[in-house]
Amino acid sequence: MMWHLIAAVFAGLGAAGIALLLRKLSGKRLPRWIIPAFGGLGMLAYQIHAEYSWFDHKQQQLPPSAKVVSSEKSEVFWRPWTYFFPMTTAFQVIDRENLIRRQAGDDQLVEFIRYRFEKQAIDHVTTRSYLMNCTTRERLPLDESTGEPKLDELVRLETDDPVFKAVCTAS
Numbered sequence: 001m002m003w004h005l006i007a008a009v010f011a012g013l014g015a016a017g018i019a020l021l022l023r024k025l026s027g028k029r030l031p032r033w034i035i036p037a038f039g040g041l042g043m044l045a046y047q048i049h050a051e052y053s054w055f056d057h058k059q060q061q062l063p064p065s066a067k068v069v070s071s072e073k074s075e076v077f078w079r080p081w082t083y084f085f086p087m088t089t090a091f092q093v094i095d096r097e098n099l100i101r102r103q104a105g106d107d108q109l110v111e112f113i114r115y116r117f118e119k120q121a122i123d124h125v126t127t128r129s130y131l132m133n134c135t136t137r138e139r140l141p142l143d144e145s146t147g148e149p150k151l152d153e154l155v156r157l158e159t160d161d162p163v164f165k166a167v168c169t170a171s
Contacts, residue, residue: 015042055088065097069162090118108134134168
């Protein structure tokens, strides 16, 4: 967070320096207010760039075995440009290297952890364990303390569901 503040200040100083140079080159015909205006626009441009590149930056930090299975875009009223170009504020990942495969009769069971990354002032990561029956396409969350499946939260997935594909077709 502190680095983003420092980067925004330097982006503003750089843009203000460009405005100062333009004012000098124009023989001071450009108004003086152009310098702080460029500074503010430079900081705003940096902030917009940082917000829209957050998802790509986080994806680059993931291990090669991680598979993004969903992402969420949102709009915020104090960022009016997000109504035209929504930005990614959260995404979910499954690490295919840490899948635990089991066989129960004719059913292929896979235990996996879903990681959810949320863009906030400080990035927030939550995890949840699941059990997937790849034969019947049923997904059950596991209780955090006991590790027992929560049968009342059973969900049947479609064959084209990204979570089903990432868990059951992983090699």
